Amino acid sequence: MSINESLKSIVPREQSGRLYQQLKSQQMACYNSADFLAYLGSVQLRTGQLSDAQDSLERALMLNPQQGLALVDYAEVLYLLRQPFAAYDLNQQLLLQTDLPEAVRTHLQMRQAQWSQIFERTDYRISLSLGHDTNLNTAADLNRLTLTDGLGTTLIVAQQDQPVSGYASDVSLSARHTKLRSNGQQYWQVNLYSRTGINVSSRHDQQQLDLTYNRSYRPRVLKSNVPLFSDWSWEVGLKQFNYNSQSLYRSLQLQFGLGQTLSSSCQLTHELQFSRQFYLIDNSSDAVELSLQPKLACHLSPSSRLFVQLGAAVNQATGQRTGGNRQQLDALIVLKYRDNSVDNTGEWSASVRQNQTQDENGYNALLDNNRPRHVDSVQYGLQYRRPIADKLSVSASVQQIEQSSNIVLFSYTATRASLGIDWYF
Numbered sequence: 001m002s003i004n005e006s007l008k009s010i011v012p013r014e015q016s017g018r019l020y021q022q023l024k025s026q027q028m029a030c031y032n033s034a035d036f037l038a039y040l041g042s043v044q045l046r047t048g049q050l051s052d053a054q055d056s057l058e059r060a061l062m063l064n065p066q067q068g069l070a071l072v073d074y075a076e077v078l079y080l081l082r083q084p085f086a087a088y089d090l091n092q093q094l095l096l097q098t099d100l101p102e103a104v105r106t107h108l109q110m111r112q113a114q115w116s117q118i119f120e121r122t123d124y125r126i127s128l129s130l131g132h133d134t135n136l137n138t139a140a141d142l143n144r145l146t147l148t149d150g151l152g153t154t155l156i157v158a159q160q161d162q163p164v165s166g167y168a169s170d171v172s173l174s175a176r177h178t179k180l181r182s183n184g185q186q187y188w189q190v191n192l193y194s195r196t197g198i199n200v201s202s203r204h205d206q207q208q209l210d211l212t213y214n215r216s217y218r219p220r221v222l223k224s225n226v227p228l229f230s231d232w233s234w235e236v237g238l239k240q241f242n243y244n245s246q247s248l249y250r251s252l253q254l255q256f257g258l259g260q261t262l263s264s265s266c267q268l269t270h271e272l273q274f275s276r277q278f279y280l281i282d283n284s285s286d287a288v289e290l291s292l293q294p295k296l297a298c299h300l301s302p303s304s305r306l307f308v309q310l311g312a313a314v315n316q317a318t319g320q321r322t323g324g325n326r327q328q329l330d331a332l333i334v335l336k337y338r339d340n341s342v343d344n345t346g347e348w349s350a351s352v353r354q355n356q357t358q359d360e361n362g363y364n365a366l367l368d369n370n371r372p373r374h375v376d377s378v379q380y381g382l383q384y385r386r387p388i389a390d391k392l393s394v395s396a397s398v399q400q401i402e403q404s405s406n407i408v409l410f411s412y413t414a415t416r417a418s419l420g421i422d423w424y425f
Contacts, residue, residue, distance in 0.1 A: 038073070045076060121177075123424065137163065138414065139163045176188070177189075190212075230267075235253070235255040253274070258270045286318045289316070374405060
């Protein structure tokens with residue numbers, strides 16, 4: 001059968017489910033028929049059975065390298081299995097055939113144009129939100145401070161150093177340029193975030209700039225030789241943080257990552273990060289930090305996703321920092337849910353994060369008798385996001401932060417709620 005003739009049997013998607021049940025019973029009897037296997041692989045592709053479709057189509061092409069239906073669908077399978085370069089090359093080879101039916105040629109040309117767009121693209125995002133914060137300045141929840149000086153001395157905390165509540169506007173701008181390569185991808189990304197207090201007695205504005213370059217590598221996967229790690233990457237970044245337009249903090253980061261595919265629905269990533277931290281007002285707080293973060297991402301069902309991140313870090317002071325060196329532990333759990341049975345439905349996201357920091361040396365003789373500082377922070381979040389137009393969505397979120405410490409100056413609570421809009425283009 002020629003490529004032209006075999007392409008006449010392309011399977012309509014709406015008939016795939018019924019046809020699969022009919023073909024499945026004949027699979028063993030027709031195991032040496034390239035035409036049957038191509039037809040079966042086409043049905044398996046259209047019912048989402050990618051691994052089975054790959055097996056059927058590869059055997060069909062082994063029996064008949066010119067089986068047109070198998071060639072067309074095999075390119076689609078490669079693309080869906082995250083091998084876009086191989087898929088693109090095969091699609092290009094098919095377009096060189098002179099005997100293609102006109103409808104098939106049009107389909108291949110449209111597919112080629114669509115696939116070519118993913119090799120290099122630039123994406124932009126603008127996020128605007130307005131909300132209320134019960135503690136804009138993350139100040140301690142106290143108006144008096146008792147010193148451990150043996151005399152019971154009590155200090156009055158100034159009004160401006162107590163929690164300030166008020167409204168705040170948030171603006172986030174980001175741009176990302178991604179380029180696919182035959183063995184992975186690379187991207188440049190810039191994020192600019194700004195928070196401005198509204199109708200408050202004193203300024204509590206924040207600005208943050210993040211610059212990132214990431215390069216990831218994906219080995220060629222053969223079914224007979226599945227690698228231990230599905231991909232690996234390295235990343236460099238720069239972070240700058242300003243408060244009330246004054247530079248407070250800057251860091252340089254280098255990160256390495258290894259990805260593991262645990263199953264068709266779960267991906268595990270191991271990240272090792274080194275950062276050099278600069279505190280521009282008080283350089284005695286400068287430090288170097290080494291952290292390890294395993295991350296697990298799973299599709300629990302077609303409607304729900306789970307993300308779990310754990311972290312452990314050692315932060316080494318480079319100067320005479322109060323408290324000296326410190327260790328940190330971090331855990332984050334995010335659960336997302338979207339009802340995919342309804343078009344343009346919103347997505348719910350619930351999260352909880354706990355962070356613990358332990359100093360190595362005493363903090364201050366006048367505070368908790370110079371014991372090392374311990375900080376325990378818990379954050380709860382709930383967000384609802386819903387599309388309202390193409391590349392435009394609205395969101396509502398609420399967050400509760402509770403931080404406790406043996407040094408009461410670092411204990412505070414805050415509740416934040418906001419309404420926002422996101423535009424992607």
